[in-house]
Amino acid sequence: MSEPEEDLQEEQRDSTKKKKKKEKRSGKKKKQKEEREQEEAQQQVDEEEEERSECVVLRGIFKLGKKSHDVLLTRTRLTWIPITPETPTGEPCVLQPGVVLTAGRVRGEGEAAASGRPAVGGAVLGVALFCCRRRGRRLEEDTLHLHNASAEHTQTWYNTLKELLAGFSSRPRYLKVFINPSSHKKEAVHIYREHVAPLFKMADIRIDITVTERKGHALSVMKECKLDEYDGVVCVGGDGSVAELCHALVLRAQLDADSPEKPVKPVLPLGIIPAGSTDVVSCSVHGVRDPVTATLHIVLGHLQQVDMCSFLSQGQLVRFGFSAMFGFGGRSLARAEKKRWMPSSRRREYALVKTLARLRPEDCQLSFQPAKTSTGNLFEHRDEDQDVKQDPESEGEESWTTNQGLYLSISIMSIPCLSPHAPRGLAPNTSLANGSAALIAVGNTSRSEFIKHLKRYSSSSGQFSFSFVETHAVSAVRIRPSSLINWSEEESEEEGDSKTTPIIQSEGAAFPWNIDGELVEIANEVLVRVHPRLITLYGEEVDEAESTVSCSCI
Incomplete structure (x- = not known):
């Protein structure tokens, strides 16, 4: 092929490449233009909605305390701005405006919690608007008094406030x-x-x-x-x-x-x-x-969607709940229930110490289905004596992972289980509505190491950073005890003092479970399933509870 022909072909290839690049740039610009137009249209809709919601419904002059204020009422908030008189030097006074939200979450200084009411008896002097204010995680009641001597003006405001507050469907009547x-x-x-x-x-x-x-x-x-x-x-x-x-x-x-x-x-x-x-x-x-x-x-x-669990045994529903403890948690509660004549704090302390003194592992088969949104277990450790395999009984769903071994405690929690004694929660790696439960399996270990694990719930984080603790985000859990036992308060001292000796029970009796703080005795295997957003609770989810614990003693 001659040089002119080669040059011509090369020019054609370059032209084709440039044409493709131009078309690609043109398509990209067109897509970007469409996205901008969509964003502008959505922004315009949002602005129009905000303008409608922020449109002033009423405006008037009221006294708050001893000062007169210009008060504005929209569909979402009540705002009052001080009427600033001039000082002797001619400079205006700078006073802070106030805001009370009448809808939505508590974002500003407060939120209207109740309808306004005119004064009862005699001349109508104004409107009292009952509100709440946030102090950290606490909500506190407050009252905003709007004083005006005009009965007609006050009645108009009262009726309008009542109408606006009654329009919020989430508020109960x-x-x-x-x-x-x-x-x-x-x-x-x-x-x-x-x-x-x-x-x-x-x-x-x-x-x-x-x-x-x-x-x-x-x-x-x-x-x-x-x-x-x-x-x-x-x-x-x-x-x-x-x-x-x-x-x-x-x-x-x-x-x-x-x-x-x-x-x-x-x-x-x-x-x-x-x-x-x-x-x-x-x-x-x-x-x-x-x-x-x-x-x-x-x-x-304020509404919060919350996950719940179902607890089944032999295909029969035991109950619905948020959390369950098998092993140490169940046995300590069973001991406490047998001392109901004691004060509650002493009863819990007695049961805790007694169960720790007779700490024994449970020999059981633990199976679980990882949650679909799970990124894997948080700590990849497994005890060497545990046999890990895939359970063939997948029940038509994802395969089950099964561990056979000795466990001191097994907990399944679909909520964080916050409390003043565990401010970060017993299951800090889950939330109220993430569609999964936290499985916390504490393998066999010494009493002193187990106590260290328990103490960290109240004193610090790191309660799961032990080699004998496993955590998983799960959608289902099955616990199958290797043997069923006759457990009683007066356990025989001849059972053995070895920490590796599992509790052996006779046929026909039941294991104690702690389900939401209630003692439930179940004689067979238990299947726990997580049901996302099954119930609605009044409240707002928090990451950590307000602690009242001054020490962490066990």
Whole structure:
């Protein structure tokens, strides 16, 4: 081929390349232009929506304290700006404006928690707007007084505020309240009367109260009552009462939907007023054990979707719940339950020390399905004496991973389980609604090492940084004890003192489980499944609880 022909072909190739590059650039520019246009259109829609929401509904002059303010009301907030008189030098006074949100989350200084009310008796002097303010994780009640001598002006503001606040559908108007008078120090009735009832009254919330008389009373009431009359259910009690009502809500939803096999999400949300000894669920959704904070979350309609677990044995439902402990947690609770005559704090200390003194591993088969969103277990260690294999019984889903070995404790938790004694939670690597549960398996080790692991829950992080601790994000767990036993308070001292000697039990008896702080005895294997966002609770998720622990003693 001659040089001119080669040059011509090379020019053609260069021309083709340039043409392709130009088309590619043109296509890229066209795509970028379309994306910009979409962003501009969305931004315009957002601005129009914000403009509609921020459009001034009312404006007027009111006195706040001794100073006059220019008060503006939009559909989302109430703003007041001081009317600044000139000083003798002619310079304006600089005063800080104030804001109260009337909708959405608490973003500014406060949020309207109840309807405004004109003064009762005599001339109408103004409007009182009941609000709440955030102090860390706590919500505190407050009142904003807007004074104006014009009865007609005040009535207009009052009616408009009532109309705006009534338009927020998430805020309840009629609640079914269950009070457990036996919770903890029997303070539930007092807590409700002193802290909860006044706030419900200010918010114009009607209530229907049931004071429970026995275990299972709330469950029986929930099966029969007409739930369509209510906007929500409220529990005033400890973790046991909360667990019973959560279980009852899901069961009732299954009954109404005629779905006995598949869990159904309840229509009504549950509000939790802490009145127990630990209040793990309340701390997980509020961050504090404070009845006022919990009540204000209910009044304001703050809703949080929460995962739950189902616990089944031999194909039969045992209950729905948030957490379960097998081994050390179950045995210490069983010992505590046998000393109900003791004060609660002494009873827990006795059971803890006694169980540690007779610490023995459980010989069982632990199987689990990794959660689909899981990035793998957090600590890749496995004990050398554990046999790891793939379980052929996959039940038509992902394969199961099975470990056979000795375990001191196995915990399954679908929520962080925050408490004042464990501010970061018993399961800090999970959240309220991530669609998975934390599996924490503590293998066989010495008593001193196990105590170090327990102490770190309250004193610091790193409770899982031990070679004998495994953690996994799971969607299902199955625990199959190698032998079933006859466990009693007066265990024989001849069982052996070796830490590697598992507890041997006789046929026909049951293992103690700690499910949401309640003792449940199960004689067979247990299957635990996670059900994402199965229940709605009043509250906001927090990363860490407010701690009241001054020391970490075991």
